Amino acid sequence: MSLVRLLYASTISDSFNADDIKQILASAQRNNAKENVTGMLTFDRHYFLQCLEGSRENVNAIYHRIASDSRHEKLEILDYQSVNFREFPNWNMGYLQNTGTLIKLFFKYNANGLFDPYHMTPEGAFMLLLEIRDEADNALKNNEG
Numbered sequence: 001m002s003l004v005r006l007l008y009a010s011t012i013s014d015s016f017n018a019d020d021i022k023q024i025l026a027s028a029q030r031n032n033a034k035e036n037v038t039g040m041l042t043f044d045r046h047y048f049l050q051c052l053e054g055s056r057e058n059v060n061a062i063y064h065r066i067a068s069d070s071r072h073e074k075l076e077i078l079d080y081q082s083v084n085f086r087e088f089p090n091w092n093m094g095y096l097q098n099t100g101t102l103i104k105l106f107f108k109y110n111a112n113g114l115f116d117p118y119h120m121t122p123e124g125a126f127m128l129l130l131e132i133r134d135e136a137d138n139a140l141k142n143n144e145g
């Protein structure tokens with residue numbers, strides 16, 4: 001099976017409300033687990049940035065479903081490539097709840113401190129998600145005591 005990794009940015013639409021995020025994550029975790037897709041999602045008040053990894057067939061299918069979701073718009077693929085291994089093996093769809101840490105990371109990767117994935121380099125956007133993964137892994141470890 002050939003593994004691929006897809007990275008995209010999108011804009012939160014008017015039909016999105018803050019409660020939707022729980023439902024999005026629940027759907028993502030349930031569906032992605034079935035299709036052996038893993039990844040990471042981050043967002044602020046304006047934008048989403050998401051990475052999906054898995055077989056080409058499954059990543060493509062999930063991306064097409066996500067792309068037709070009216071809770072976001074202006075999807076832009078930042079990167080799509082074959083990869084040798086997964087970077088988010090523990091996360092069917094991970095995210096980081098700690099807003100303080102997220103804001104620090106957004107500052108680190110966005111010149112003016114405002115999270116804007118459309119204007120990040122693909123490498124920068126991916127590195128941001130890797131750092132978020134590390135924080136999310138730590139949070140999980142600490143919760144488990």
Ligand SMILES: Cc1cc2nc3c(=O)[nH]c(=O)nc-3n(C[C@H](O)[C@H](O)[C@H](O)COP(=O)(O)O)c2cc1C
Nearest residue numbers: 024027028031032048050062065066069071072093
């Ligand atoms: C930013 C964003 C990210 C999403 N990520 C995923 C995902 O990784 N996997 C997934 O199955 N659905 C994801 N969704 C939700 C899908 O668009 C869709 O609502 C869902 O897959 C429908 O499945 P359900 O009927 O099982 O809830 C995402 C939606 C948004 C707005």
